[in-house]
Structure formats: C-alpha cells, structure tokens
Amino acid sequence: MTTQTAPRIPMTARQVRRRRRLRSVPLYVTVWVIGVVMVTPLLYALISGFKSTDQLSGNAFGLPSPWVTQNYTRILEDSAFWRMLGSSTLIALGTTALTVGAAALAAFALARFAFRGREFLFTLFTVGLMFPFAVAILPLFVLLRTFGLLDNPWGVILPQAAFGLPMTIVILRNFFREIPGEIEEAATLDGCSAFGFFWRILLPMARPALGTVSVLAVVTSWNNFLLPLLVFSEPTWWTIPVGVQQFQGQYSSDTARIFAYLVLSMAPALAFYAVAERQLIGGITLGATKG
Amino acid sequence: MTSTQIKDAPPALGEAPRGGQDRNRRPLTRRARDWLTAFLFTVPGLALFLVFVAVPILYAAYVSFFKWGGFGSPSDFVGVDNFTRLFQDPVFLGDLWRGLLLVLLSLGLQLPFALAMAVLLNQKLRGRAVYRMLFFAPYVLSEVITGVLFSMIFAPDSGLADKVLGAVGLDGVGGLWFSGQSTVMATLFLVMTWKYFGFHMMLLLAGLQGIPPELTEAARIDGAGTWQRFRHITLPLLGPTIRLSVFLSVIGAIQLFDLVWVVTQGGPDHHSETMAVTMFQFGFKRYQMGYASAISIVMFLISFVFALFYQRFVLRRDTEGALTTMRGSR
Numbered sequence: 001m002t003t004q005t006a007p008r009i010p011m012t013a014r015q016v017r018r019r020r021r022l023r024s025v026p027l028y029v030t031v032w033v034i035g036v037v038m039v040t041p042l043l044y045a046l047i048s049g050f051k052s053t054d055q056l057s058g059n060a061f062g063l064p065s066p067w068v069t070q071n072y073t074r075i076l077e078d079s080a081f082w083r084m085l086g087s088s089t090l091i092a093l094g095t096t097a098l099t100v101g102a103a104a105l106a107a108f109a110l111a112r113f114a115f116r117g118r119e120f121l122f123t124l125f126t127v128g129l130m131f132p133f134a135v136a137i138l139p140l141f142v143l144l145r146t147f148g149l150l151d152n153p154w155g156v157i158l159p160q161a162a163f164g165l166p167m168t169i170v171i172l173r174n175f176f177r178e179i180p181g182e183i184e185e186a187a188t189l190d191g192c193s194a195f196g197f198f199w200r201i202l203l204p205m206a207r208p209a210l211g212t213v214s215v216l217a218v219v220t221s222w223n224n225f226l227l228p229l230l231v232f233s234e235p236t237w238w239t240i241p242v243g244v245q246q247f248q249g250q251y252s253s254d255t256a257r258i259f260a261y262l263v264l265s266m267a268p269a270l271a272f273y274a275v276a277e278r279q280l281i282g283g284i285t286l287g288a289t290k291g
Numbered sequence: 292m293t294s295t296q297i298k299d300a301p302p303a304l305g306e307a308p309r310g311g312q313d314r315n316r317r318p319l320t321r322r323a324r325d326w327l328t329a330f331l332f333t334v335p336g337l338a339l340f341l342v343f344v345a346v347p348i349l350y351a352a353y354v355s356f357f358k359w360g361g362f363g364s365p366s367d368f369v370g371v372d373n374f375t376r377l378f379q380d381p382v383f384l385g386d387l388w389r390g391l392l393l394v395l396l397s398l399g400l401q402l403p404f405a406l407a408m409a410v411l412l413n414q415k416l417r418g419r420a421v422y423r424m425l426f427f428a429p430y431v432l433s434e435v436i437t438g439v440l441f442s443m444i445f446a447p448d449s450g451l452a453d454k455v456l457g458a459v460g461l462d463g464v465g466g467l468w469f470s471g472q473s474t475v476m477a478t479l480f481l482v483m484t485w486k487y488f489g490f491h492m493m494l495l496l497a498g499l500q501g502i503p504p505e506l507t508e509a510a511r512i513d514g515a516g517t518w519q520r521f522r523h524i525t526l527p528l529l530g531p532t533i534r535l536s537v538f539l540s541v542i543g544a545i546q547l548f549d550l551v552w553v554v555t556q557g558g559p560d561h562h563s564e565t566m567a568v569t570m571f572q573f574g575f576k577r578y579q580m581g582y583a584s585a586i587s588i589v590m591f592l593i594s595f596v597f598a599l600f601y602q603r604f605v606l607r608r609d610t611e612g613a614l615t616t617m618r619g620s621r
Contacts, residue, residue: 027411031422034408038425038485041444044451060454098339106336113329121333127595128344134546134567135591138574138584139347139354142361162343165336194328223433225549230575241435245553248439255443266436273431277424280431284490285497 042266049260056256071260080235080243085268088222088239091156096217098161100210103168108198110169111176112184122173128166133226141230155231156239160221168213171283175209176202212283215276222269240265348591355584361574365581373585383586386566389476393544396480402536405488406529409495410521423496426489434486438553441482445469469555475563482550487543491536498532499525534605538598545594566590 048056049071051064059065075081109115110122140159149155179202187197203210225241232238238246247261273280355373357365377383408426412419429437444451445468452468468478502525510520526533548567551557557564557572564572566586574583 024416027414027416031408031411031416031419035422035425038429038489041440041451041485044444045440057449060451061458102336102339106333109329109332113325113332115326115329118329121337124345125336125340128340134548134570135587135594136344136347136351138570138580138587139350140343141575142350142580143343143347158339159343162339165340165344169336194332198332219431223431223435225433225435225553226571241433241549244433244435244439248442248553255449258439258443262436262440266432269431269433269436270428273428281427281493284493 045259046263048256049263051256053254053256056259068256071257072264074257075261075264081264083236084238084240084243087153087237088268091153091160091228091237091239092218092221094153094157095160095164095221096214098157099164099168099217100214102161103165103213104172104203104206104210105198106165107169107172107176108202111173122169125166125169128163129170133163133224137226137230140227144231150231151234151237152231153237156224156228156237159227160224164217164220168217171213172206172209175206179205208282211276212279215279216283218272218276219269219280222272240268351584351587351591354581355588357581358579359581359584360578361580367581369581373582374589376582377585377589382561382564383566383569385561386564386569389563389565390544390547392476393480393483393547394541397483397540397544398537400480401484401488402491402533402540404484405491405536406495406533408488409492409499410525412492413496413499423493427493428489429486430490432486434549435553437482437486438550441478441485442469442554445478469563470559472559472562475555475559479551479554479563482554483547486550491540494536494539495529495532498529502528534601538601538605541597542594545590545597 047064050067050069051059052068055064055068106121106125110118110125136159144150144155144159147155149158183201183205184197187201192200222239223241224239225245228237228239228242229245232242235243235246244261244265248258251257251261354365356368356370358367358369358373359365412423412426416422445453447453447467447470450468453466467474469475506524506528507520510524515523546567547565548571551563551565551568552571555563557568567590570583570586570590573579573586
C-alpha cells in the first residue's frame with residue numbers, strides 16, 4: 001500500500017482493484033502458511049486419533065484406512081473421563097463464582113467509597129498481580145494440609161479464587177468507576193442503601209464486565225495444573241490437565257489412543273472459546289489497556 | 292498509575308454532591324459508618340487474599356531460613372545457608388541463565404513476530420477474523436495438553452516433525468528435539484511461540500486499533516512511506532502495549548512450569564530446567580522444603596524487583612504525553 005507510485009495515467013477502478021489484489025498476494029500467502037502451521041498439530045491429533053497405533057507409524061500423513069473409532073469411543077465410554085470433565089467444570093464454576101463475587105464487592109468499595117486506607121488496599125491487591133502461583137505453592141500446600149483441604153475440591157477452589165482476585169478487582173474497579181455518580185445520587189435519594197445500589201443497579205449495569213472476568217476465571221481454572229496436581233492424590237477429583245498427564249504416563253506406547261484423549265480433552269476448551277471468544281479477547285485487551 | 296486515576300474518581304457514596312470534598316465537615320458517625328460499610332465490602336476478598344496469597348508468601352520467606360523436611364514445624368534454623376547454597380548450585384545458576392535466554396528469545400523473536408502479524412491482520416484482508424481467531428486459539432488450551440501434544444509431534448523419528456522433514460529430504464535437520472541437550476530449549480521456545488504469540492498479537496491488535504487513523508493518514512499525505520509511517524507513528528504510539536507485552540513475557544518466563552514439567556521434567560540432565568521446576572523437584576520430590584522455599588523467594592524477589600523497576604521507569608512514561616494519557620483515562 002505504498003503511495004509514492006502515484007499513477008501517471010488515470011487507471012480505471014477495475015485496474016486499481018486488480019493492482020491492489022496483486023500486491024496483497026504475498027500477505028495472503030504469509031498468513032495462510034502461518035495458519036497451516038498453527039492448525040496442523042491440532043488436525044494431526046484429530047486424524048491420528050482415528051488410526052490404530054500401527055497405522056500411525058506406517059502412514060503418518062494420509063487419511064486413516066480403515067477409520068478406527070475405537071480410540072475415541074473407548075474414552076467416551078469410560079466413566080473416569082466424564083468424572084474428570086465434571087470435576088474440572090465444578091472447580092471452574094466454584095472458582096469463578098467466588099473470585100467474581102468477592103472481587104465485585106471489593107472493587108465496589110475501592111471504586112465508590114472514599115475511605116482511609118483505600119489506596120493501600122488497592123496497592124496490596126495490585127502487588128498480588130505479580131505473585132506467580134509457583135512462588136506460594138510450597139507453603140500453600142502446607143497450609144492446605146493443615147486445614148485438611150487436601151483431596152478436597154475447596155483446596156483448589158479457594159487458592160485459585162484468591163490468586164484470581166487481583167486481576168478481577170483491577171478490571172471491575174475500572175468499570176465501576178465509569179458509572180456516573182448521578183445514578184448513585186438518584187438511588188441514594190430514593191432510599192437505596194449502599195448494598196442495594198450495588199446489588200440492584202451496579203451489578204446489572206456491569207454485566208458485560210462481569211461476563212469478561214468470569215470467562216477469564218473459567219479459562220484460568222480450567223487450565224490450572226500445578227495446584228490440582230498437588231492437592232488431589234486420589235483420582236476422584238482429578239481435573240483434565242492432571243488426567244491428561246496421567247493418561248500419557250499410563251498409555252505411553254499407545255500413541256493413537258493418547259491423540260484421541262488429547263482431542264477429547266481440548267474439545268471443551270475450544271468449544272468454550274468459540275462461544276465466549278468476544279468476552280475472552282475483550283478481557284485480555286481490557287486488562288492490557290487499563291491494568 | 293493509580294494516583295492519576297484517583298483524582299477523577301466519581302463522588303463517593305455518602306458525599307454531598309457539591310462542596311462535599313471536605314470530608315471533615317461530615318458528622319463523625321456518618322464517616323465511621325461509611326468506613327464500616329466500605330470495610331465490610333472488602334472483607335471477603337481481603338480475607339481470601341491474606342489467607343491464600345499473603346500468608347503463604349510470608350511463610351515461604353520464614354521457612355527459607357530453615358532446613359525443613361515439610362512435616363512438623365521448622366526448627367532447624369540455618370540462617371542464609373539455603374541462599375548461599377542456591378547461588379553455588381550450578382543447576383540453579385543454569386535456571387537463571389535459561390530464564391534469561393527465554394526472555395531474550397521472546398523479546399527478540401516472538402514479540403516482533405507477533406507485532407508483524409498484528410500489523411498484517413490489522414489491514415483489510417479477506418478472512419482476517421478467521422486468522423485472528425485461529426492464531427489466538429492455542430492460548431485457551433492448557434499447557435499440559437499443549438505439552439503432551441508436542442512431545443508426540445517432536446518425538447524423535449516417529450513424530451510428525453521428523454516425518455515431515457524426512458519427506459522433504461531433510462532427514463538430518465530434525466532429530467532429538469526435546470531429548471537433545473542442545474536442542475531442548477529451542478524446541479521448547481518453538482512450542483511456546485506456537486502457544487503464546489497469538490496472545491501478544493491480540494494485545495498489539497488492540498493497541499493498533501487505538502491509534503487514530505487520521506495520524507497515519509496525515510503522514511501519508513505528507514509523503515511518508517509505509518516504513519516511515521510504521522517507524523515514526525505506529526511504533527511510538529504502540530509503546531504502552533509493547534511495554535505491557537514485554538512485561539508479561541518476562542513474568543511468564545520467570546514462572547514457566549507446566550509445559551516443562553509435562554514434556555521434559557527439566558531434562559535431559561537439567562538442560563531445560565526452570566526455577567519453578569527446580570523448586571518443585573526439591574520441594575515435592577526430595578522434601579527439602581527450606582531449600583525449595585529459598586528458590587521460591589528468589590523467584591518472587593526477581594519478579595517483584597523487576598515489576599517495581601518496570602513500573603517506576605518504563606511504564607510510568609505511559610502516563611506522560613498527551614496521546615497516551617488520552618488512551619489511559621478513557
């Protein structure tokens with residue numbers, strides 16, 4: 001799209017369009033090639049899941065012949081897989097409810113009240129933004145053991161919610177501040193209490209922001225590995241990442257079966273992404289431009 | 292960053308709409324009540340944060356001065372021995388070096404690549420929405436799934452990567468991947484780029500969309516070429532987003548764990564070990580909790596000092612200058 005080459009002879013609209021299209025050919029090729037690189041691992045896993053492991057070593061690139069559905073069906077018939085899906089879902093929902101609930105209350109106070117110590121509190125939470133999970137994992141483990149929260153979903157939900165707070169508070173506080181003070185005054189004049197204003201006016205108005213932070217919390221919880229790995233020694237509460245690692249260890253020679261397992265394990269996350277794409281990307285860029 | 296935001300805060304609840312700035316004029320009971328209300332709102336979050344974030348980190352700092360197997364309460368005080376041992380341990384020094392390497396690779400290769408893709412997909416291009424969505428998609432996958440997937444793709448000889456290279460006659464190029472001492476970090480970085488460049492691309496795209504098109508248009512009319520416009524308008528205005536992207540890359544490299552743990556557990560022979568992996572090995576495999584805590588405290592201090600330094604000297608610039616504050620206070 002350079003401009004110095006201003007046309008000496010006036011071109012017809014069609015010629016202009018054709019020239020522009022020709023010039024963008026390298027761009028199209030570039031993104032297409034990168035797109036292929038991005039999608040190949042996923043597609044390869046999907047197709048390999050339909051092969052037997054013998055087929056996989058002999059015929060790596062071609063389509064399966066015959067198509068073997070057994071790898072997939074065996075996993076889907078296994079109650080362990082569904083139990084994992086269930087625990088991952090339950091823990092993600094619990095974490096999200098707790099993070100967003102506690103963060104919304106705190107963000108409300110930090111956004112709309114003038115009180116002594118407010119800045120200190122907010123700084124405390126924002127410092128939490130840079131605590132890597134790994135830093136606290138040892139004492140956290142000791143703490144959970146003391147509380148008897150090992151092999152208990154709360155042992156994952158509570159710390160995850162705590163570590164999710166800083167980001168959620170930062171995003172929500174920024175959003176709450178943008179709601180005009182006149183609305184609050186009107187509500188107060190009409191006899192609304194602080195909590196009434198929060199519950200009946202602020203939260204409904206903040207629905208888009210709440211959606212965004214919820215989606216972020218769900219994805220973070222869904223993918224967490226270190227904490228559930230340590231907390232759950234028994235398979236009862238294993239989440240998907242823990243299950244995937246165990247499955248790989250157990251069937252390491254049966255490559256095709258692992259591929260099928262991977263595909264089925266990533267399907268929920270990808271489906272969720274397809275549905276909540278806008279909130280997810282909105283959340284990330286919101287955190288980016290405002291955090 | 293925070294102080295500028297406070298000034299334009301909406302009037303707080305309970306304050307009179309006009310002339311209410313003088314808080315001392317309000318009755319004392321009312322101020323106390325407001326304070327109590329605000330405090331009650333923060334209690335659940337604060338309690339959660341203190342118990343599960345602040346206390347564990349303080350406890351780690353305490354434990355790092357003990358030799359402790361993880362059971363009972365720590366009693367064998369050893370002073371700073373854990374830390375001196377740490378900085379004599381070649382594996383830990385290697386962790387620092389590998390962390391730095393990943394940071395340099397991320398900033399030198401991954402970020403420019405993400406930027407190029409963001410610029411590309413910010414243009415009118417057929418199917419750009421699909422490409423954006425596709426490039427970002429790996430970000431939502433767990434690192435464990437990504438790790439297992441690529442450990443199979445990069446399996447020596449039998450994996451897809453070697454088969455593809457073999458098919459085009461480049462048998463010698465691939466080879467050991469994750470199992471080679473000299474190739475493991477490069478392979479790891481390749482996988483990290485696959486997973487994370489889309490995330491940075493999305494950040495940068497959002498930044499690009501915040502640049503008013505009139506500016507580049509004006510420069511174009513003034514005769515600036517494509518490169519000049521990028522170099523002197525787009526890039527400076529993208530500064531805040533790039534700095535954020537750099538920040539996240541560095542923090543991410545410091546705490547990298549899941550991917551490495553699943554794929555190599557730090558091997559072969561520690562050649563892909565990161566600080567978090569070393570900590571995990573000592574804490575939960577060898578039960579040297581004191582030593583492992585010392586590692587986590589060093590990790591924390593590195594992130595903390597870096598974050599403070601970065602906030603103070605790099606990110607601060609973002610609140611200066613008309614255009615950036617315009618975006619910041621939006």
